[in-house]
Structure formats: structure tokens, C-alpha cells
Amino acid sequence: MSDSKAAPGIAITADLLGADFFTLLGLPKRFELDIAGLNERFRQLQREVHPDRFAAADDAARRASMMLATQINAAYQTLRSPLKRATYLLEQAGIDIGAESNTAMSADFLMSQMMWREQVADARSDKNLAELERLQAEIADDIRDAYSDLAVMLDQENRTQDAVEGVRCLMFLEKLREEIEDAVFALEDL
Amino acid sequence: MALLQIAEPGQSPLPHETRHAIGIDLGTTNSLVASVRQGMSHVMNDAEGRALVPSVVRYQEDGSVLVGYDALKAIAKDPKNTIASVKRLMGRSLTDIAHRENLPLDLVDNPGMVSVKTRQGVKTPVEVSAEILRVLNDRALQTLGQDIVGAVITVPAYFDDAQRQATKDAARLAGLNVLRLLNEPTAAAVAYGLDNSSEGVYAVYDLGGGTFDISILRLTRGVFEVLATGGDSALGGDDFDRRIYCWVLEKAQLKSPPTIEDTALLLLRSREAKEYLSTHPEAPITARLASGEVLDVTIDMATFAEISQMLVSKTLQPVKKTLRDAGLRPEDIQGVVMVGGATRIPLIQRAVGEFFKQEPLNNLDPDKVVALGAAIQANLLAGNRAPGEDWLLLDVIPLSLGLETMGGLVEKVIPRNSTLPVARAQEFTTYRDGQTAMMVHVVQGERELVDDGRSLARFELRGIPPMVAGAARIRVTFQVDADGLLSVTAREQTTGVEAHVEVKPSYGLSDDQITGMLKASVDHARDDAQTRALKETQVDAQRLIEAVRSALTEDRHLLNENEFQLIESDIVKLQTASLSGNRRQITIAMDDLDADCKEFAGRRMNQAVNRALAGKTIDSVEEAMHDLHQVANAPLKEKK
Incomplete structure (x- = not known):
């Protein structure tokens, strides 16, 4: 069948099931990522392997298609989130973020976290939407900067230990961002 | 090795035959x-x-x-x-x-x-x-x-x-x-x-x-x-019919209560009126009831808009x-x-x-x-x-899937809106020496308590070889297929003992798969919106009480006797309100308790900041953050 947009045939083999997420999605193994390329490649792969392509096929093919489609979804979910992507890259390099849970965080960072949380709590109890939105913009900036730093550490300078700390800080920041979003949503909803 | 035979995307197996x-x-x-x-x-x-x-x-x-x-x-x-x-x-x-x-x-x-x-x-x-x-x-x-x-x-x-x-x-x-x-x-x-x-x-x-x-x-x-x-x-649309039906009953002031047949008839007439109102300014509703009484009312668009x-x-x-x-x-x-x-x-x-x-x-x-x-x-x-x-x-899975963990809490394994098909594995271990079986309880829903979600299945993984507590490694895998249907596999990693269940409610059609080691049961989650709202408020109230109680246990020394008594009496009032089943009263009592805890919360926060800065490890900070979060978010209500 001739569909001008159809991808060139992708060789789907058992190897793909065991492949790392970058290989599976045909992307270079690095932090900085072409998101448009990732989206495109994800859709292209699902077009070929999704169970809907095998609705009338035999059990074995249906099962294989489900496993592969599942794996592609997992890869996509991991790679499109910068935090999950960085964690995954470090894990692939043999570094388990969770196992280092006793690493001390810098006092500066902890102090700034405290202040953030205090400001958010105040703005929330004052029902101050403008202030929450200001905080939201501010943390978005911080997060963006932290990811740029992380990209340098991971892709250029191979500073894995710094990257681990970067990832851990970002876990805090992302959680905080989520809390601010929750608070904004709750206020907007009133 | 070719795993899937893919000729060309989109090619039909029998190109010249239409399969209906x-x-x-x-x-x-x-x-x-x-x-x-x-x-x-x-x-x-x-x-x-x-x-x-x-x-x-x-x-x-x-x-x-x-x-x-x-x-x-x-x-x-x-x-x-x-x-x-x-x-x-x-x-x-x-x-x-x-x-x-x-x-x-x-x-x-x-x-x-x-x-x-x-x-x-x-x-x-x-x-x-x-x-x-x-x-x-x-x-x-x-x-x-x-x-x-x-x-x-x-x-x-x-x-x-x-x-x-x-x-x-x-x-x-x-x-x-x-x-x-x-x-x-x-x-x-x-x-x-x-x-x-x-x-x-x-x-x-x-x-x-x-x-x-x-x-x-x-x-x-x-x-x-x-x-x-x-x-x-x-x-759904039926609820609009019911709004009209209730309005009709109120308006008509019937001499005798409607029979079951009357109700069915009036619901039907209400639906017709609703449909008629989409293109007309008003709709007549007439019906002869079982008692012989004739009902004749007219509903206009403005009234319908108001009641719905x-x-x-x-x-x-x-x-x-x-x-x-x-x-x-x-x-x-x-x-x-x-x-x-x-x-x-x-x-x-x-x-x-x-x-x-x-x-x-x-x-x-x-x-x-x-x-x-x-x-x-x-x-x-x-x-x-x-x-x-x-x-x-x-497509995506509409509701999160999780497992019951200790204390009736739900550990989310697959979050809602994950693209299908999706699989996720979680590892568990035994908590007693020589434990040979483990119960797996699968729950669906967004809430954090097992009792608030929908219980999909309970099954047991048996035949785990006796080991010391914590030595077994049990991997529970959820697989949701493209239809959004779940199957769960539990496998002990060191021995390969396995249990598998296609999650099916047990209403007795063809449940061969669930017999034997597997036993599914569906709990009684409530969907009635008002009951749910009340129940949620009661849960929130309970949590607030527990949070305040635990704060009091830890930090009672931060309060003088009068302050302590005030908070205690607020708690009693909230408990009474919660039992009354009046949602408004519960909310008011919660707000009162919240307000009277404000000062206490501030003192606890100071204490927590000092403690966190003294510790400086991620665990203690996480804990301190948690404490802070608990006390700083005055309304302490559960995050929706």
C-alpha cells in the first residue's frame, strides 16, 4: 500500500524488546534531545507495532505486538520528561539515584527550599493568586536553568556526581512546582 | 530473529475481499x-x-x-x-x-x-x-x-x-x-x-x-x-430528566403519592419535555396517574435552565x-x-x-x-x-491502578492517563520469617485510601519457599492492554513461583481463570455523589483530627494549658459534627480547629526549621519538609 507519509520499514526484531530506550526510539544517548524528533519517531513506531495493527492476527503476534507497544510507550514516557530522562541516563551509567539517599544537600539549597515553601504557604493561605503566579514563573525559570546546567554536566563535561546532585535538586523543584500548580488550580477554581 | 512479520504498514491480509x-x-x-x-x-x-x-x-x-x-x-x-x-x-x-x-x-x-x-x-x-x-x-x-x-x-x-x-x-x-x-x-x-x-x-x-x-x-x-x-x-442526561421530574412533583402537589408506574411514566414525560425544550420555549407535561388524578403542568426554558x-x-x-x-x-x-x-x-x-x-x-x-x-x-x-x-x-487508561500496602494505603503502580498498552512492575518482599504466601489486592481510583477506591481483585501468591523476612523478591507486574483491560502477574524472583490473574469481577459467567489460588472480589465503593462528598469531608475531618493529635503528641510543650484546652474542645466539636453527618457543620468545625491551630503551627514550623538545618541530610530534610508541609498548610486537608 502506498502511503506517502509511511515510514520506511522498520526492522522489528526481538533485540528491540531488550534495547535501551534511546536505541528503541532511534535517538542518540544523551540528555539534550530533539523533542520533535522524539514525538515523530514514537508515532512512527506505534503505527507499525500497535496492537490495533494486529487485531486480526494470531495470538503470538498479538502478544508480541502488545509487549513491544508497551515498551515503546515506556520509553517515550521516560525520554520526554527531562527529569526521568536524566535519571535514566544516570541509571544506564550504573548510578542509582535512590541508593544515594544519604547524600547531604547544600545548606544554601535547603534554606532556599524552606523559603520557597514558606512563600507558597503564605500565598496559599492569603488566597493570593497573583503571588502564586509570580512564584510559578520564578520556579519555572529556576528549573529551566537547572536543566541547562544538567545538560552541560551530562553531555559535555561528564560530571556524573554533580549531575546526581542536580537531579536530586530538580526532584525538589519539580515537586514544588507541582504544589504551586495545585494551589493555583485550587484558587482559580473558586 | 524476526519477531513480528510486518509486510507494509496498512496492508490488509486479503486485499480484494471486504471483511465486514x-x-x-x-x-x-x-x-x-x-x-x-x-x-x-x-x-x-x-x-x-x-x-x-x-x-x-x-x-x-x-x-x-x-x-x-x-x-x-x-x-x-x-x-x-x-x-x-x-x-x-x-x-x-x-x-x-x-x-x-x-x-x-x-x-x-x-x-x-x-x-x-x-x-x-x-x-x-x-x-x-x-x-x-x-x-x-x-x-x-x-x-x-x-x-x-x-x-x-x-x-x-x-x-x-x-x-x-x-x-x-x-x-x-x-x-x-x-x-x-x-x-x-x-x-x-x-x-x-x-x-x-x-x-x-x-x-x-x-x-x-x-x-x-x-x-x-x-x-x-x-x-x-x-x-x-x-x-x-x-x-448524564437522565439526571436532567430527574430534575424535571422532581420539579413536576413539587409543582403538581399530588393528592396521593405516585406509584412505581406513575414514576416511570413521569420520568418518560420529563424526558420528552427536556427534548422538546431544546427547540421550543416551553413544554407541556400531562399525564393520567394510577389514582385517576390528571397532572397538567408546563415548564418553560428559564425554569429548566434554573433547575439544571x-x-x-x-x-x-x-x-x-x-x-x-x-x-x-x-x-x-x-x-x-x-x-x-x-x-x-x-x-x-x-x-x-x-x-x-x-x-x-x-x-x-x-x-x-x-x-x-x-x-x-x-x-x-x-x-x-x-x-x-x-x-x-x-488511548489512555482513565483511572490509576494501584496495590494495597500496609495500613490500607494505595501504592499507585500505573498513573491515570498513561498511554495504552502499558505495563509496570513493582517489587515487594515478605515481612515475616518463613512466610509462604502473599496477598495481592488490586485497586483502581485516584484516592490514597484503599477504602476510597474500587477493589478490582484480590489474589494470593502461594508457594513462596520459606525464607527470612525480606529475602523473597516478589515482582508484581500490571499489564493493561489496548482495550484498557488489566492482567496482573506476581512472581517470586529467586524461585520463579508465579501467579497470574486476568482481573475479572466475579459475577459468575465464565470464571475458570479465577478459581483455585485466585479469588477476586469487588468491594462496595460508593458513587452517590452526595454521600461521597460527605464521606470525603468526614475522611478529611478524621485526617485533620489525626494530624492535630499527632502534632499534640509530639509538641504539646509548645502550648500553654489554655491553648491546649481550646484545641481539645475544637477536636471534640469536630468529632461530634462528623458523626452528625451534616457536611456544612463538619466544614465549619474544621475551619474552627484550623484557625485555633494557627499559632501552634507557627511554633512548630520554627522548631522544624531549626531541626532541619541541624540535620542537613536528605532524609531528615524530607521529613522536616513533610512536617513543615503538615503544619504550614493550615487547612491540612487532603490534596485533591
């Missing part, structure tokens, strides 16, 4: 069947040219069964044997069913799923639905004049696993080969997407007879990606939440597809238009659009792909 497949919209109020013929999706009509089959089944005295319009006619005179809106009962237990006091049926609470007592015996909702599906299948066979390879059956996106399984079982009982369960809003988007060949992000607002669904989809070059979905499985305003705003809550899940704002939406007969109500059109700041899309018949889309998808799955009609649907 049908799309079925199994609705709460009406059902339809459609198929693609000569490249176009058509709804199939009956001999009288009617497309809709009312989803009504009547069990007659002579042992025969009537479905559709003929059954609908009898609904007022034989309400106990004439079952309407059976979809609301699918996969539900008795306590799940909203407004069951308004249902003129004899409900029987079987384990797993409610059943209906009729003169032909007790019928499960699965059996009743199968009757409707049989009629649709017969119509398709007659229209197409040849074999049907399979069917796509639509379900509300918000259906949980039990409701999906029940639907699939009904199809099996009716002798249909199910190619796919498809979410209704996705089906509607398919119907629109292919007609308009649109790209961008769309919202599908689907207000059916008994359920409300909202889905956000992105269309990119033939791939329909569901970004988020939400809704309310106990809110609350229902309309109730649909906008999930819309906001779902947009947020998708990370989008109303202005990011390119078009709003309207689905379901109830969206003809002008008040709804207006409210949706105002919310999204654009005219909703109405060019396809909102009653038919789901069936039309289902037929298009069925045709594709059957392997009949026309050039340029090559697309793919990527």
Missing part, C-alpha cells in the same frame, strides 16, 4: 450499529427507517424478550420487567448505583454485580446488555447480508476495569467477536477527524444518558493521541481537571466536539461555548457520531484500509 466489521454504540438510553460501506460510515436503520434502538429490554410473560421501541412502550405499565438504562448497572454493586431509589426495578445485590429480578428470573446487567447487542447484530447481519468478522464496541472513557469487562462479556454472550473496546469520545473524534481532516488539539464533551466524559486529544498526521480523559460515571444549572456546572469541574492533566488551557483547544443527545440542551451548548470561548462543533448528529466512529475503527481493524485512511488511535 461493525461499530456498536451501546448507550445508556439508545444504542446504534454502524458499518462502513462504499468507503462511508453509515448507521443501520430498522425496517421503519429508525436508527436508534432504545436501550430497553422487556421480559414478557410468555418467556419472550422485547428490545427497543416495543419494550419502551411498556415501560410505564410494566416497569419491574422492563429494564432501561442497564448500562448504569454494568459492573456495579448495589451501593455503587446513584439514585437507585428512583429506579423502578427489583435490584438484587449479587457479589460483584447487582442483578435485576424479573418475571423470567434474575438477570445480570451483562445478560440484559447482551439482549440489546443481539438485536443490533441481527440488524447488521440483515443489512450486510453476510458474515461479520467482528465488532468495535464503545464504552465511556471513564469506565473502570469491572465495567469494561462486563461490556466485553455481554458481547461474548451475544456471540460477537470484539475487535476492540473503544472509548466513546475517541470514537467521536475519529468520526470528526476523518471528515474534517483536522490537525491540532480537540476536546470531546460527551454527555450521554448516564455518564459524562471529557477527553482531550491531539491529532497529528493520522495519529489520534488521547492526552487526558476524565468525567463522572454517575452524571447545577448539573451543567458539575460537568465543567472534570473539564477543568482534565485540561490541567493535559497541561493545557481552554484557549489551547482548537475545536470542541459535542457528543450525546443531552448536548442538544441549549444551556449546555452555551456553557461549553463560554468555557472554551468558541462555538462547539455540531455538524455530525450527536446521537450517531460515536457509532459512526466505531464503525470506521472496526473497518480499519478488520483490515480494510483505503489509501489515505491509515491512522492509529493511542
